Amino acid sequence: SxxxxxxxxxxxxxxxxxxxxxxxxxxxxxxxxxxxxxxxxxxxxxxxxxxxxxxxxxxxxxxxxxxxxxxxxxxxxxxxxxxxxxxxxxxxxxxxxxxxxxxxxxxxxxxxxxxxxxxxxxxxxxxxxxxxxxxxxxxxxxxxxxxxxxxxxxxxxxxxxxxxxxxxxxxxxxxxxxxxxxxxxxxxxxxxxxxxxxxxxxxxxxxxxxxxxxxxxxxxxxxxxxxxxxxxxxELLPSWDEVSADKRAFAASFATQYANSDPFTGTRLVEPYxxxxxxxxNPPAEPLTTPELDAVYRLPFTRAWHPAYDAAGGVPALDEVRFSLISNRGCFGECAFCALTFHQGRIVQARSHESLIEEARALVDDPGFKGYIHDVGGPTANFRGPACAAQLRRGACPSKRCLAPEPCRKLEVDHTDYVALLRELRALPGVKKVFVRSGVRFDYVMADPDRTFLRELVAHHVSGQLKVAPEHVSRRVLDVMGKPSHEVYEAFAAAYEEENRRAGKQQFLVPYLMSSHPGCTLADAVELAV
Structure with missing residues (x-):
């Protein structure tokens, strides 16, 4: 049935x-x-x-x-x-x-x-x-x-x-x-x-x-x-007895774990019980190369739920990703509240254009495809490679963020490859529209003096509203979060509005905000509310 x-x-x-x-x-x-x-x-x-x-x-x-x-x-x-x-x-x-x-x-x-x-x-x-x-x-x-x-x-x-x-x-x-x-x-x-x-x-x-x-x-x-x-x-971590008895010992243990989550600089950790x-x-596994990542996505997936689930109407989680493309993994944004760095790492790995075009053609051949690619992204849509060339030689800096509180002077800010990829995808026969619904790191956009990506994002890849994550307005809370200042978000919002005017569109910006992050006081919450 x-x-x-x-x-x-x-x-x-x-x-x-x-x-x-x-x-x-x-x-x-x-x-x-x-x-x-x-x-x-x-x-x-x-x-x-x-x-x-x-x-x-x-x-x-x-x-x-x-x-x-x-x-x-x-x-x-x-x-x-x-x-x-x-x-x-x-x-x-x-x-x-x-x-x-x-x-x-x-x-x-x-x-x-x-x-x-x-x-x-x-x-x-x-x-x-x-x-x-x-x-x-x-x-x-x-x-x-x-x-x-x-x-x-x-x-x-x-x-x-x-x-x-x-x-x-x-x-x-x-x-x-x-x-x-x-x-x-x-x-x-x-x-x-x-x-x-x-x-x-x-x-x-x-x-x-x-x-x-x-x-x-x-x-x-x-x-x-x-x-x-x-x-x-x-490196010997605090024991189970120590972290159970002392919150500071647990915090110190996690800080050591976090500092050793890079495959190039991480060391072996031992936790006594x-x-x-x-x-x-053991130290983390090395990230996949682009050819290795491409090979994973060439595996013979049917792109469907198992037919045993047909009678129940299938598996709803497939709906969100059925016509989306995963273009990268890893994130050098390193927000303090996010598990991505601890799981996927800070070194961004990206699939080749050829791999993504091949998968997009498979989407076009799907009888249920209506011409709309719902997303081309990953943890952060507009990251298409490591933050800098040094990351692939000696890993991500263990005590320094790439983007916050200010972008690192060695950060390679370049949307050229992503712009080219999106152009190739929207030129495919059978594709009417290519949306970007993964998170766009707005401070990375603002660090790029070339506005081509923002201009084409607004003109071709927003489905009425763009969701971004400034998270808060308080400078103190943003510092704890590892996020840029609120002024950077305001500058992005102004640039986004200007590009919409240029394109003759009325599209909205939807900010994600977090009210109770550790370190946030009542005064900070009031500042966020007003």
């Missing part, structure tokens, strides 16, 4: 109606029957996810599964297992090499609750938008669920939830510190950050006969040990 469930969004209903029905064989297997249809007696890896399976490069599970397939591994997917039923993770039996576990594209707690800790009613990553199909702290729950049945099979955590919780961390939802997710989940390893390099290295090492306990050498991973004799070149247990974080 192609009839969407009542919970499906209107866009999901239209997508279900306009997309050709894809054969299940085009997708990674979600059932033992599908695996047997491929002639597999045993899978190499079982990928357990808190999301429904969507075979699209905006979904981390699809990237990792397709990447492992490209390296010759057999991967079965268990999407949204019933955490109250131990048998739900035995669909494929015991994998030859291990379980890969992710809470999904979002942290499960953010998926479930608003900032006011009110339960969300829907889950866009579940068929029909149905809520309640994953547990709180899903990575921990899934890890323990697997461990109850498979005592010795390697379990590797990945995804945003595990990445941000790889060492002792503050849990907003319980207002308490929590241990490394590695300890609470029963897993053997955490693959943190963008996982392409580390996951392939883990898979190849296990395939070569190494045990999970042997995998202490892979960049971008976290492991546990009871013996520091073989751990070299490390009671009873002689140590959690060791």
């Amino acid at each position: 192609r009839r969407p469930a009542a919970g499906a969004t209107g866009a999901s209903r239209r997508a279900a109606a306009s997309s050709p029905r894809l054969d299940e064989a085009a997708f990674p297997p979600l059932t033992a029957e599908a695996a047997r249809a491929r002639g597999w007696d045993q899978v190499d890896f079982v990928y357990v996810s808190g999301d429904a399976y969507v075979d699209h490069p905006s979904f981390g599970s699809a990237i990792i599964v397709r990447l492992l397939e490209a390296h010759g591994f057999k991967v079965g997917v268990i999407a949204q297992p019933d955490w109250n039923d131990d048998a739900s993770v035995t669909v494929f039996g015991e994998p030859r090499l291990g379980f890969l576990v992710s809470a999904g594209n979002m942290d499960s707690m953010v998926n479930h609750y608003t900032v006011a800790k009110k339960r969300r009613r829907q889950d866009a990553y579940t068929p029909g938008g149905e809520g309640g199909r994953r547990p709180n702290h899903a990575a921990v729950v899934y890890g323990n669920l697997i461990r109850r049945t498979y005592k010795k099979t390697p379990v590797i955590l990945g995804g945003i939830e595990a990445s941000l919780r790889r060492l002792a961390h503050y849990d907003y939802w319980s207002d308490k510190l929590k241990r490394s997710i590695l300890l609470d989940s029963g897993a053997d390893l955490v693959s943190y950050g963008m996982g392409e390099r580390s996951v392939v290295a883990i898979a190849e090492a296990l395939d070569a006969g190494l045990t999970a306990a042997d995998l202490t050498f892979i960049p971008g991973t976290v492991y546990r040990t009871s013996d520091l004799g073989s751990v070299v070149d490390y 009671p009873n002689g247990v140590y959690v060791v974080q």
